[in-house]
Amino acid sequence: MNIGFLGCGNIAQAMIVGLLDSGLNPASITVLTRNQKNKNFYEKKSIKRLAVSKANSAKFDFIFLCVKPKDVKNAIEDSRIYWENTTLVSVVAGISSLKLKLFANSEKVIRIMPTTSAEFCKSITAIFMAEEQKKQIKKLIPLLNKMGSTIELSSEKDLHEFTAVVGSGQAFIMEALKQYDQKLLKFSKNKNAASKNLSMFVSSIAQHIELNNGIEPSIKKIMSPKGTTHSGLEALKRNKITNVFKSAFKAAEKRSKEIQNEY
Numbered sequence: 001m002n003i004g005f006l007g008c009g010n011i012a013q014a015m016i017v018g019l020l021d022s023g024l025n026p027a028s029i030t031v032l033t034r035n036q037k038n039k040n041f042y043e044k045k046s047i048k049r050l051a052v053s054k055a056n057s058a059k060f061d062f063i064f065l066c067v068k069p070k071d072v073k074n075a076i077e078d079s080r081i082y083w084e085n086t087t088l089v090s091v092v093a094g095i096s097s098l099k100l101k102l103f104a105n106s107e108k109v110i111r112i113m114p115t116t117s118a119e120f121c122k123s124i125t126a127i128f129m130a131e132e133q134k135k136q137i138k139k140l141i142p143l144l145n146k147m148g149s150t151i152e153l154s155s156e157k158d159l160h161e162f163t164a165v166v167g168s169g170q171a172f173i174m175e176a177l178k179q180y181d182q183k184l185l186k187f188s189k190n191k192n193a194a195s196k197n198l199s200m201f202v203s204s205i206a207q208h209i210e211l212n213n214g215i216e217p218s219i220k221k222i223m224s225p226k227g228t229t230h231s232g233l234e235a236l237k238r239n240k241i242t243n244v245f246k247s248a249f250k251a252a253e254k255r256s257k258e259i260q261n262e263y
Helices: 010-021 039-045 052-057 069-078 097-104 116-120 131-145 158-167 169-187 191-212 215-222 228-238 241-262
Strands: 003-006 029-033 048-051 062-065 087-090 109-113 123-129 148-152
Touching (some): 010 123, 069 097, 087 097, 158 169
Parallel strands (some): 062 087
16 A cells, blocks of 8 residues: 655654554655655655655555645645545545545545544544545555544534544643643652653553543542542532533634635
8 A cells, every 4th residue: 555645744744653653664655745844754764755746656545635724725736646546635624525626626535633642553533535435445444543543424514523622632631731740840850750740640541541441430439538539529510620621622613614614
C-alpha cells in the first residue's frame, strides 16, 4: 500500500509516527511537499518527499489531506494529483465531503477525524464516507487502526460534535489539569519532577477506568462516604463542573460548523 500526505503539520506528523511505530514500512509513505518546512522530520524518519507538482508521477492508494481549512481549495486544485486514481482522505475539520468532491472533481472522498494521540497509537479516529466508498474503507480502516481505534459515523453532521468532544477534548482536559500541575509543583522538587508526577497521576486515571470498567466504579473505589473526596466532588457538582465542559463542547462544535460555512 502506498499512501501520501498533502501537508505535514502536527496531525500529519503524529499520524506518520504512529504508522511507523506500528510497523508500517517507511517506503510506503510519501509526503507531498509544497515547501522546505519540516525537512528535518522527513530525513529523521527516512520518509520520501515528492514535490506536489510531480505528484502525478506516483501512484497512491490514499492521500491524506492535512492542511488548514483556508488552504484546502488551493492545496487540492493547485496540486497535479489525479484524484480519480486515488482516494482523498481529508483530516480537515469543517470542510464537507461535497466541497472536497467539487475541489478534487472526484467522488472518491472520505473524511476522518484523528487526534494527535495517533503518535502514541492511541487515537480515536472518526470516519465518514458515502456508501459507494465501502470498498475503499475496507483497506483504510486497518491502516487507521494501526494508530489506535476507529469509529464509523452514520452521519457527516456528527463529525462536528466528534471534533469538539474527541478532537479538541484532550486539550480541554489538559487545561483543567493545569490546576493539578500548579499544586504538584508546590509539592515536588522542581518542574521536571512535577511533570513526571503529573504524568503518573494522569496515567493512573486511565488505568483506574480500564481496570474498573468505567468512570463511576472508579470514583466509588476512590471515594469514602463523607470523606475528603466526597466533599470535593460535592463542591464540583455545586459549581456545575459538567456545564463548563458542555459549554466548551458547544463552542468547539459551533466553530466547526462556522468553518464549513466559511469555506
